Amino acid sequence: MTSRRWRQLTPYLLLLPSVIFLLIFFAYPMVEAFALAFRAEEGGWTLKHFQTMVKDVAFAPAFRTTLLLILIIIPVQFVLALVMALLVQAKLKFSGLFLYIYAIPLGISELAAGIVWFALFTDRGYINTALTGLGILDKPFIFLSYQNTGWLLFAVVLAEAWRATSIIMVILVAGLQSIPSEFLEAADVFGATLWDKVWRVILPLLRPSLQVALILRTILALQVFAVALAVAGRGITLLAAEAYRWYGSYRNPNVAAAFAALIMLLSIASTALYLWGLRTPEEQVR
Amino acid sequence: MKHNQKWIAALTFVVIASLMLGACQPQVVTQEVIKEVPVTQIVEVTKQVETIVEVTAVPVNFGELVWLSTQLRPVQEAEKVRGVILADFPGTVEFIPEDEGPFHDRIAAEVQAGKGTVDVLGALHGNFSTMAPAGQLQDLSALRESLADRGIPDAFWNVAQLNTDKTYYVPWMQATYIVAANKKALEYLPAGADMNALTYEQYAQWAKNVFDATGEAKFGFPAGEQGLLHRFFQGFLVPAYSGGVVTTFAGDDAAAGWQWLVGMWPYVHPQSTTYNFMQEPLLSEEVWVAWDHTARLKDAFETKPDDFVALPVPAGPKGRAFMPVIAGLAIPVTSNNQAGAEALIAYMTLPETQVTTLREVGFFPVVDVDYPGFVSPGVKLEGEAVTKQAGSPDALPALLPQGLGGKGGDFNKVFRDTFTRIVLNGEVIQTVLAEQKVVLQAIMNETGAPCWAPDPDSGGKACQVK
Numbered sequence: 001m002t003s004r005r006w007r008q009l010t011p012y013l014l015l016l017p018s019v020i021f022l023l024i025f026f027a028y029p030m031v032e033a034f035a036l037a038f039r040a041e042e043g044g045w046t047l048k049h050f051q052t053m054v055k056d057v058a059f060a061p062a063f064r065t066t067l068l069l070i071l072i073i074i075p076v077q078f079v080l081a082l083v084m085a086l087l088v089q090a091k092l093k094f095s096g097l098f099l100y101i102y103a104i105p106l107g108i109s110e111l112a113a114g115i116v117w118f119a120l121f122t123d124r125g126y127i128n129t130a131l132t133g134l135g136i137l138d139k140p141f142i143f144l145s146y147q148n149t150g151w152l153l154f155a156v157v158l159a160e161a162w163r164a165t166s167i168i169m170v171i172l173v174a175g176l177q178s179i180p181s182e183f184l185e186a187a188d189v190f191g192a193t194l195w196d197k198v199w200r201v202i203l204p205l206l207r208p209s210l211q212v213a214l215i216l217r218t219i220l221a222l223q224v225f226a227v228a229l230a231v232a233g234r235g236i237t238l239l240a241a242e243a244y245r246w247y248g249s250y251r252n253p254n255v256a257a258a259f260a261a262l263i264m265l266l267s268i269a270s271t272a273l274y275l276w277g278l279r280t281p282e283e284q285v286r
Numbered sequence: 287m288k289h290n291q292k293w294i295a296a297l298t299f300v301v302i303a304s305l306m307l308g309a310c311q312p313q314v315v316t317q318e319v320i321k322e323v324p325v326t327q328i329v330e331v332t333k334q335v336e337t338i339v340e341v342t343a344v345p346v347n348f349g350e351l352v353w354l355s356t357q358l359r360p361v362q363e364a365e366k367v368r369g370v371i372l373a374d375f376p377g378t379v380e381f382i383p384e385d386e387g388p389f390h391d392r393i394a395a396e397v398q399a400g401k402g403t404v405d406v407l408g409a410l411h412g413n414f415s416t417m418a419p420a421g422q423l424q425d426l427s428a429l430r431e432s433l434a435d436r437g438i439p440d441a442f443w444n445v446a447q448l449n450t451d452k453t454y455y456v457p458w459m460q461a462t463y464i465v466a467a468n469k470k471a472l473e474y475l476p477a478g479a480d481m482n483a484l485t486y487e488q489y490a491q492w493a494k495n496v497f498d499a500t501g502e503a504k505f506g507f508p509a510g511e512q513g514l515l516h517r518f519f520q521g522f523l524v525p526a527y528s529g530g531v532v533t534t535f536a537g538d539d540a541a542a543g544w545q546w547l548v549g550m551w552p553y554v555h556p557q558s559t560t561y562n563f564m565q566e567p568l569l570s571e572e573v574w575v576a577w578d579h580t581a582r583l584k585d586a587f588e589t590k591p592d593d594f595v596a597l598p599v600p601a602g603p604k605g606r607a608f609m610p611v612i613a614g615l616a617i618p619v620t621s622n623n624q625a626g627a628e629a630l631i632a633y634m635t636l637p638e639t640q641v642t643t644l645r646e647v648g649f650f651p652v653v654d655v656d657y658p659g660f661v662s663p664g665v666k667l668e669g670e671a672v673t674k675q676a677g678s679p680d681a682l683p684a685l686l687p688q689g690l691g692g693k694g695g696d697f698n699k700v701f702r703d704t705f706t707r708i709v710l711n712g713e714v715i716q717t718v719l720a721e722q723k724v725v726l727q728a729i730m731n732e733t734g735a736p737c738w739a740p741d742p743d744s745g746g747k748a749c750q751v752k
Contacts, residue, residue: 057703139501233560
């Protein structure tokens with residue numbers, strides 16, 4: 001083989017190990033899991049497991065709560081993350097320090113974060129102890145009651161926002177740094193307010209980063225599980241939690257796989273929606 | 287500068303001198319303290335140990351024995367059996383812990399070959415219930431007679447008969463579920479109620495009294511993700527009201543039990559759906575009274591033995607149903623050392639051995655025992671309640687589900703879903719039971735699991751919901 005041939009092949013050879021790794025440990029199990037959802041116990045294919053899933057008592061509430069969680073959490077997180085990213089970019093004193101503080105929750109596992117928030121909200125937890133200590137409450141207020149799904153959802157949203165907003169922030173900071181400063185200087189020259197700059201310059205140029213962040217965040221939100229489990233227990237239920245229960249507690253891998261397949265379909269659908277909805281117009285591609 | 291150095295030297299001297307003085311003084315103090323404290327306590331403990339040694343000295347040797355067990359498998363526990371629990375047995379016992387699969391295979395193979403190496407079997411009730419019909423176990427009725435003075439509850443002996451007139455194993459150890467109550471709750475007990483013999487009606491009234499007095503729902507159930515609430519339905523509530531688990535699942539009696547829970551639920555802590563181990567909310571006093579597995583209440587009793595009492599579970603119209611995890615000892619038909627095997631079983635059921643077993647591996651005695659000083663107060667509290675519960679006149683053991691194989695999880699889900707729909711979602715009891723009954727029957731048919739106590743024997747056929 002000529003050295004030129006080799007040079008052409010090198011990138012593919014270098015990619016080969018990771019491709020093999022992904023095929024064995026990611027693609028193959030995924031296909032298997034997907035097939036498991038359709039495989040009948042006595043052999044052949046069936047939709048029985050999906051029927052079991054849809055008919056299950058917990059299916060409707062799990063589906064509803066998962067969608068609700070996504071609808072609440074994504075706007076909240078994006079506004080917060082944008083503010084945080086702009087603060088970091090504003091080159092204020094200690095803005096580097098902000099970045100480190102914001103990144104702390106990223107280092108904490110999902111379950112640990114859930115347990116921390118449970119300790120805050122529980123009947124004899126920090127919030128109730130503080131409020132009764134200050135004389136604001138006579139007796140502890142029960143936030144995490146199954147009768148009170150509003151509060152349960154609020155606690156989960158809060159915990160999840162605390163834990164995962166910085167991931168979006170990191171992506172947005174990277175996006176902001178790629179915006180040429182001339183654009184903003186030009187806006188200043190024309191007398192644009194901060195609001196104008198955010199709305200007309202920053203956000204449109206941030207579109208590719210926003211797209212990535214949205215896709216990532218939605219997929220992760222569909223998988224939210226440990227936080228909800230730790231904070232709300234069985235008070236509210238989510239699709240991922242039901243998949244876990246069917247696999248772990250009810251020991252029925254087929255129905256668990258059906259839930260997983262549903263989550264995968266929702267992930268793919270939302271990704272397609274974002275790719276189509278936030279596609280960058282032709283003239284902006286350089 | 288020189289002036290300064292002088293000062294420093296002087297200061298150093300003062301510091302060293304004071305350190306030396308200081309070092310002398312506390313020594314005197316600590317010596318005094320050591321003299322005063324724990325000597326009397328140590329004497330008490332040694333006294334208790336002496337009594338045990340006295341009883342177990344038997345001047346016979348039973349030779350060599352092989353004991354195969356599905357219980358006490360973890361290495362530390364097996365070592366305790368070999369080194370401590372068997373220490374006083376007059377004979378050489380080879381204790382072999384074994385997983386359930388190989389355990390059954392080995393005995394089946396030995397019985398088929400008509401020649402065995404194993405002399406004694408240690409396993410759960412569920413293991414024995416499949417071995418006796420296969421003709422692998424000896425009838426131990428004679429041994430049962432000779433162990434009559436042990437005080438093993440009749441309820442356990444009945445279960446050990448496996449629906450026959452023979453006795454196939456000797457109850458050995460148990461674990462179960464009890465009620466833990468903060469002493470603050472005791473003043474609200476309904477008038478005339480005996481806290482060691484409560485009924486479900488009284489239990490609910492108690493919860494209501496506490497609620498009325500404090501304004502808080504202070505009763506708790508482990509209804510969280512890892513909680514064992516389904517066992518409450520399978521082994522306590524449903525059998526106590528209906529006298530069965532599967533056969534009576536959808537009847538009016540069972541419905542009355544669920545109705546009780548609906549009435550009770552307003553006085554149950556609303557955060558119960560997050561509770562996995564009740565010891566935590568009990569210790570934080572979120573909850574005053576809770577039902578759970580002894581292992582999941584242990585921390586509460588161990589940490590604050592003076593704050594809590596351990597109580598038997600309430601009784602329903604059909605009895606004080608409770609779910610014992612019963613381990614037993616049996617002798618395979620191919621045993622080579624009959625006298626040794628019987629002596630080992632007799633030894634393992636001695637009150638002293640039972641206490642040693644509790645202390646070393648945490649399983650509760652099946653016999654009535656006096657708890658000596660070296661058993662921690664928490665374990666003692668739990669142990670006394672466990673014994674009272676099993677020995678109560680209306681005791682109704684409801685066993686762990688058996689023969690369900692991989693469908694155990696689906697079986698639990700039937701009860702969990704029934705609870706969610708009736709109690710949390712407020713659906714009509716009869717409708718829910720009628721619908722869940724179909725799911726339950728499908729599981730029983732699919733696995734072919736025969737009924738287990740307290741459901742009547744189904745003669746080896748799949749248990750049927752009436």
